Amino acid sequence: MGRYDGPAWVIAGGRLYEVIAQLVSFTEHKVLVTDPFDGQPMYGTEPRWIGTIDARTAADAWSINQADELVIRTEEGREGRFTVTRGGDLSSSELMIAGYGSSPFDDSAEPDPT
Numbered sequence: 001m002g003r004y005d006g007p008a009w010v011i012a013g014g015r016l017y018e019v020i021a022q023l024v025s026f027t028e029h030k031v032l033v034t035d036p037f038d039g040q041p042m043y044g045t046e047p048r049w050i051g052t053i054d055a056r057t058a059a060d061a062w063s064i065n066q067a068d069e070l071v072i073r074t075e076e077g078r079e080g081r082f083t084v085t086r087g088g089d090l091s092s093s094e095l096m097i098a099g100y101g102s103s104p105f106d107d108s109a110e111p112d113p114t
Helices: 058-066
Strands: 003-012 015-034 041-055 070-074 079-086 094-100
Touching: 003 041, 003 058, 015 058, 015 070, 015 094, 041 058, 041 079, 058 094, 070 094
Parallel strands: none
Antiparallel strands: 003 015, 003 070, 015 041, 041 094, 070 079, 079 094
């Protein structure tokens, strides 16, 4: 299980937003996936991660909350896709998020080569 607590950047709507992230790995859960050999549906597991991000301003939080595709980048250059699960009070600039795929902060994530 991994954990990340520190500065990060969110890519939303083609813009980069500075945030403070508090992220933690979440137990893997079963999801319906496609068998890579025959294309049939089967149950597998997918790692997930959850946490909060604090945007610099309420306007930034609003823009992040409204974006369709969201990516977070940690200081190490690792990235992960996520969704906003609850906007909460956007005037506080805090958003609750859930990531999918490999987390951008544990040993199983690869650094961004660019």
